[in-house]
Amino acid sequence: MITAPAPGAAPAVTAVATHDVVPVQPPPRLLMGPGPITAYPSVLSAMSASLVGQFDPYMTDLMRETQELYRAVWSTTNDATLLVDGTARAGIEAALISLIRPGDVVLVPVFGRFGHLLAEIAGRAFAEVHTIEVPWGTVVPFSLIEQAARRLRPTLIAVVDGDTSTTMRQPLDELGAYCRREGILLYTDATASLGGNQFDADAWNVDAATAGLQKCLGGPSGSAPLTLSDRAADLVRGRTRIEAGIRESTDASAPDFIRSNYFDLGMLLEYWGPRRLNHHTEATSMLYAARECARVNLSEGRDAVIRRHRLHGEAMLAGLIGLGLRVFGEPQHKLNNVVAVHIPKDVSGDAVRAALLDDFGIEIGTSFGPLHGRVWRIGTMGFNARREAVMTTLIALEDVLRRLGASVPRGGGSDAADDVYADDEGADS
């Protein structure tokens, strides 16, 4: 008989009162904030599928297929397309820490909170980081970036594609072409935008891009799609050190190897590639979710989903204007899937959000830093880029604003949104 190790001293901790602990029963919510949003029902179902082993033929096929689906989502032929097991931020760190060598000059155009995050992560990776900051609600003019790049000669420009903190979207195509010409790598964080806005990794010459599932892709947070151009993948592969314990004598061990094991994209490429090098244990249920997000997107049609996000985003925008709210930021740079409006002076922003949640189960958000408590952010993305979600949110917001004492045109939101939908139907017929 095998006996357990000696138990040591009696634990000081008594059992928790487990009779009080019931299975997860979340309240029904219509998540109309900047994300995470209500997931597609089929994505939630996919996560309850039974597990298979990490090297089961079904699993390796599913991983390959998921890579292929995400190539279509990213609009790329990049072989190096995979998922990082973690939230969107894990994807960002994996890309930056794998691409940046200590001392590299990295240029970060900043137009919201997540630009600061890129600068932050690049700094922790020992880059020499330079930022260009513009007022929140605008984007960074290409001429400013070009001017700074000419002076600083960065090896990498890291920029957010769509910054949910301000709802603004940075144009990337001209920048991508410039970076390619100049031999500068271009990384972008497409967490807030991918799936709901045009994104063409190859056509835009993007070298590295990462995202999350919890915005327009309509899934839960916890898996980060990532794609690398061949030249980015070559750089990463040149910095790989296969870990001790499974390293073979033929494996190179680069002197300037990546200083994270978990985020070593060189090892992740070997894990997702034909060698199937053992690294982490893939988060199987999140893989199922990520695959289903892509499948839903591509089944509807990548461009059709973008059009849907644009339509419902426009309806929400029109509805909010119809309620007398003032939109924040430059309209020509707004993301399709989220809008920020100034909180009216005559109500408490938090009281309105609380009433929406308590009385209607609807969540909207505020923002960070200089915008905290100054704007509401309202999203229409993934599963919630749909008419009932938009109309329900608008009439609920109208009701709450009225009850909390704001002056608001009766039906001003739903009428204006309805007009957008009518125009769209007219245009289609």
Added chain:
Amino acid sequence: MITAPAPGAAPAVTAVATHDVVPVQPPPRLLMGPGPITAYPSVLSAMSASLVGQFDPYMTDLMRETQELYRAVWSTTNDATLLVDGTARAGIEAALISLIRPGDVVLVPVFGRFGHLLAEIAGRAFAEVHTIEVPWGTVVPFSLIEQAARRLRPTLIAVVDGDTSTTMRQPLDELGAYCRREGILLYTDATASLGGNQFDADAWNVDAATAGLQKCLGGPSGSAPLTLSDRAADLVRGRTRIEAGIRESTDASAPDFIRSNYFDLGMLLEYWGPRRLNHHTEATSMLYAARECARVNLSEGRDAVIRRHRLHGEAMLAGLIGLGLRVFGEPQHKLNNVVAVHIPKDVSGDAVRAALLDDFGIEIGTSFGPLHGRVWRIGTMGFNARREAVMTTLIALEDVLRRLGASVPRGGGSDAADDVYADDEGADS
């Protein structure tokens, strides 16, 4: 009307043939390898629960409750008990990178692949790493560790609690007491052991421990429970740098701050703590899974679950011996939940594993490095620490061995396992 950004050149990528892509439909598998294993059905169900917002009162309550549940699982009163969003390896890296300052002396007793991993991650964190290696199948005698520690004066000893690669379990109680006396921090990776073997973080004076869900806790990979003693949490807090973009003027920014943003346990403590500092977007579905894993464990009873793992582990061990297989490693140090047996000379290990999978849907594993292709590893953990799983695996293995030409006693596995169960019932009555 808001218009989308200029689409750039037409993408070179055409849509994937989505009509071929069906929703996830994994084949039914009985996962009897070293993990991941078949998840508890209620854990899979929990993941299909609808999402709520990150700062929804339900969410913050659930996070607090999950922390409390994991305190009971870890047998600790540590305030700093939380989940890292990623696989078990993410938890390891978060702990090590947050606890190790560049230049710190770190001692790693190695008795299998995952000891090498700890050394690897510590090295990437710029530690001065020293290892003590013993032959696979044994554990590291305390006297050897003490001797090395006296000579090297490490700030941290990092050791695997149970190394699945060899199925061995390192005793920690004496080591923990020693470390506490000497002011050395003790980190342990309990991925392979937690839930199925005695683990008493407080009684053993463990300063930092991490795990995953995919072994004895009976969930999918993708969330890493972590706990820090107060002194470990103090060290981490002293190295925190709240990130730019949300940093307030009163926030300290330590000069020797943690060089990862995602794994900065100082920020994670603020995220899980009363301040609810915005960091990543919590992987809500994985939180649901992690909470349900703990709930299932504590509802059955922490000690009852350990006893169940011991019983079914003994039955499997006896059954494998009954089939004439030779057990690998020192029996007195074997984990309850996994056993390694030498692959008999007269069969191909891979052919046996393939036949088990193809004919019975049962997965067992081999191992890494020096044991690759030399042993099979067979697990009995979480949901699969149960009689039918053990008995089915034993008769299927018998059948496959016989068909592939090995000499094997008829019913030798199931009879021996049945004897263990009968003894156990006799002991209970």
